[in-house]
Amino acid sequence: MNILKQIYDSLSRLPMIIIAGLFLILSILNIFFHIFPVDPAWITILICGTPLVVLALQRIITQFFISSALLISIAMFASIYIGEIFAAGEVVFIMAIGAWLEDRTVEKAKKGIEGLLRLIPDKAKKIKKSDNNSLAEEIVDVSDLRIGDVIRILPGEIIVADGEIISGETSVNQSILTGESLPVDKFVGDVVFTGTLNCFGSIDVAVTKTLQNSSLKKMVLLAKEAENKQAPMQKIVDKWAQWLVPIACLIAIVGYFITKDLTKAVTVLVVFCPCALALATPVSIVAAIGQATKFGVVIKSGEALEKMGTVSVVAFDKTGTLTKGILEVSDIILFNIEENKLLSLAASCESHSEHPIGKAITSYVREKKIPTHKVSNFVMSIGKGVHGIIQEEPILCGNEKLLEDFHVSYEDSLKLTLDKLYSQGKAVVIIARDYKVIGLIALCDVLKENVKEAIYSLYSAGIHRTILLTGDNKNAAEYIAKKSGITEVNSSLLPEDKVSIISQIENEGDYICMIGDGINDAAALRTASIGMAMGTMGSDIAIDAADIALMGDDIVKTAYVKRLSNATIHNIKVNISISMVINAIAITLSLLGILNPITGALVHNVGSVLVVMNAARLYDRKV
Structure with missing residues (x-):
């Protein structure tokens, strides 16, 4: 044979x-x-x-x-x-x-989705009791970890196993799984996932799942099952x-x-x-594929091109697909202070922070060439914000929890303003000087140019439904959907949730195109009738998983592909x-x-x- x-x-x-x-x-x-x-x-x-x-x-x-x-x-x-x-x-x-x-x-590019697992280090720091009952670190293979083992994750390290925090607090970048643009604050009792990044604090984690049963491994299996399912x-x-x-x-x-x-x-x-x-x-x-290539669209197979003509539903990831995936200052609200002075104080304090919000504020002020000041007694509180002394005055930059710790009071009108900004999916930094609120700085993930035009063009090309599938919170998701013209919203999703929603739509008899850019989108891209990845900003795994790649990240090209x-x-x-x-x-x-x-x-x-x-x-x- x-x-x-x-x-x-x-x-x-x-x-x-x-x-x-x-x-x-x-x-x-x-x-x-x-x-x-x-x-x-x-x-x-x-x-x-x-x-x-x-x-x-x-x-x-x-x-x-x-x-x-x-x-x-x-x-x-x-x-x-x-x-x-x-x-x-x-x-x-x-x-x-x-x-x-x-x-x-x-001919389709079928590079192994197993590349996901290469994101995880081979070794882990296992905590165990020594003979004198003191705690000691032991370097072990990740594959040897068992349920109940305690591992230590330092700032900047990849979390090597699904588990529950038993000591410490931190912020975790979960974008690999959820696509969220902001790190998520984690405290004792919170769950962490394999492959996510520990941003700040040192944490001890009790392993709840082995590598073979981890959330990341599950994502790999979902992508493989979806690939095999497509006859x-x-x-x-x-x-x-x-x-x-x-x-x-x-x-x-x-x-x-x-x-x-x-x-x-x-x-x-x-x-x-x-x-x-x-x-x-x-x-x-x-x-047709030759024409698409001239316009910066890579169509991997004739089957994908034909199927796109039958698509009636388009689902979008948010971060990096509809938005730039970069935090930018969107609103500055002042209370009896000049704008440049407020920005100078905030950037001076945030310049010592490694948090994406702090970096975004610092970058914004640097671009405006506003001078900053020396900070003393700098302290970062996980999940709350930062504070320090500038020109002999205490400066607070953070959220309501930080203000409560320092007994800073504020009027109901400020609370209404905060609620409005939160409803738009924005992150807000409250700035207080000498324990009095002097201003707010709001930041958001900025919508890409021409997104609204792209959604309208898709409807004109024969698409009946548009859906947002994102790991971001409900407020951020609904705000972006409203601004872009997307009619349905599903938020706070894990990769398996996206796969489930896409499968349900297909079971109803509709053909669906999923558009994403992150590793967390790989399984959804393979499950959908057509997967479309943002080629320039997208991860290699997402591009490999997709049937079509937009090499210029121009979202308007989605409608062009449908018309083609x-x-x-x-x-x-x-x-x-x-x-x-x-x-x-x-x-x-x-x-x-x-x-x-x-x-x-x-x-x-x-x-x-x-x-x-x-x-x-x-x-x-x-x-």
């Missing part, structure tokens, strides 16, 4: 098809000049016909499936039987070209072949009994071969119509004796040229 497969693969490769074409040309010359004692088209039949016969038999025996390969095999043997060797070679050669083109368009789409030409084969044979048999002419019957079989039909799909797809897919499907249908009309005319001429096997085979070339010319229009067509 392996030897047959090797022979099949070797004969189906482009160099062998080129050699077959050269021998077919020699066969044409031999018709006129009788150069060779044996028709060179026999070599073409051997190279291009063998894979078709093997494929036809394999599909009949193993799948009980009548394919176009069976009809071509019948026509080939019939032509050989009556001595029309060139006709037999020409038919199988055209089909070999079509098969090669289609194989070229459906290849049945080729259009083979759908037609299920009834083309019996009809062709019936017409040929009836024609033979009426005309008593075997040549006419064989000619019917030759002209009925779906040569132009075989090129209708792959050539259109190659042309619609145009491609229309082009394929036109090509199929052209090939069927030519077949109908050729069959009539064959039964009337106007065409013989050789001229009938040449008619196929005309049909194939027309199909290729029509498909080529997609390359430069404006969609």
Whole structure:
């Protein structure tokens, strides 16, 4: 079986098809000049016909499936039987070209999703009691960790196991799992996940799941299951072949009994071969993929391009897809202080912080070239904020919890302002000087340009529903959805939640396109009918998991891909119509004796040229 497969693969490769074409040309010359004692088209039949016969038999025996390969095999043997060797070679050669083109368009980059697990260090710091009952660290393999073991995670380290914090407090960057743009504050009793990043404090974690059962491993398995679930789409030409084969044979048999002419019957079989039909799909797809590449869109397979035309629902991740994934200052609210003075005090204090909010404020003030001050007695409180002494005055930068610790009171109007900013999904830093609130600085993940235009264009292209699937909190999600024009919102999701929602939509009979950029989107991208990744900002794993990548991160291109897919499907249908009309005319001429096997085979070339010319229009067509 392996030897047959090797022979099949070797004969189906482009160099062998080129050699077959050269021998077919020699066969044409031999018709006129009788150069060779044996028709060179026999070599073409051997190279291009063998894979078709093997494929036809394999599909009949193993799948009980009548394919176009069976009809071509019948026509080939019939032509050989009556001595029309060139006709037999020409038919199988055209089909070999079509098969090669289609194989070229459906090759998908299937790099291992196992790359996710390489994010986790090999070693862990296990805490155990020594002989004198003191605690000691022991370096162990992560794979050897068991439920109940206690591990220590230092600031800046990757958390190596799912578990519960039993000592310490910190902020954890969970973007690998949830896509959240801000670290999440964690305290004793809170759960942490494998692969996430410990940002600040040292924590001791009791392991609750081994690596094989961890949240990250589960994400890997989800992505693999989704990949295996996606069966290849049945080729259009083979759908037609299920009834083309019996009809062709019936017409040929009836024609033979009426005309008593075997040549006419064989000619019917030759002209009925779906040569132009075989090129209708792959050539259109190659042309469309070529156009997409010019516009910075990488479509990995013809199947993906065709499926996109059936999509009626589009789901978006938030961070990095709809938004820039970078915190920026959005609002500055002052209470009896100048703006530059407030920013100077805040940036001076936050300049010692490693928190993304502090870095964003510091960067904003640096760009404005506002001078800062020296800070003494700097303290960072996990989950609350920072404070220090500037010019002999205490400065607080943080949230309401920090103000409560220092007994700083504020009016109800300030609470209303905070609630309004929180409802917009913004992070807010309250600045107090000498224990009195002097201002607020709000930050948010900024919406990308043209997002609203992209959503409107998708509706215009035939999309019926748009959905936001994000790990961010409800307020942030609803605010971004409202600004972008997305109608449905699902927030605070883990990767498996996204997969569940997508599967539910597909079970309802809708085709869905998932658009994301992060590692946490990989399983959802593979589960969806079509996965589309943001190529420049997106993670390599997300891009590998997707069927389509937008290399410029221009979200408007999503609507372009939908329109291109619609145009491609229309082009394929036109090509199929052209090939069927030519077949109908050729069959009539064959039964009337106007065409013989050789001229009938040449008619196929005309049909194939027309199909290729029509498909080529997609390359430069404006969609």
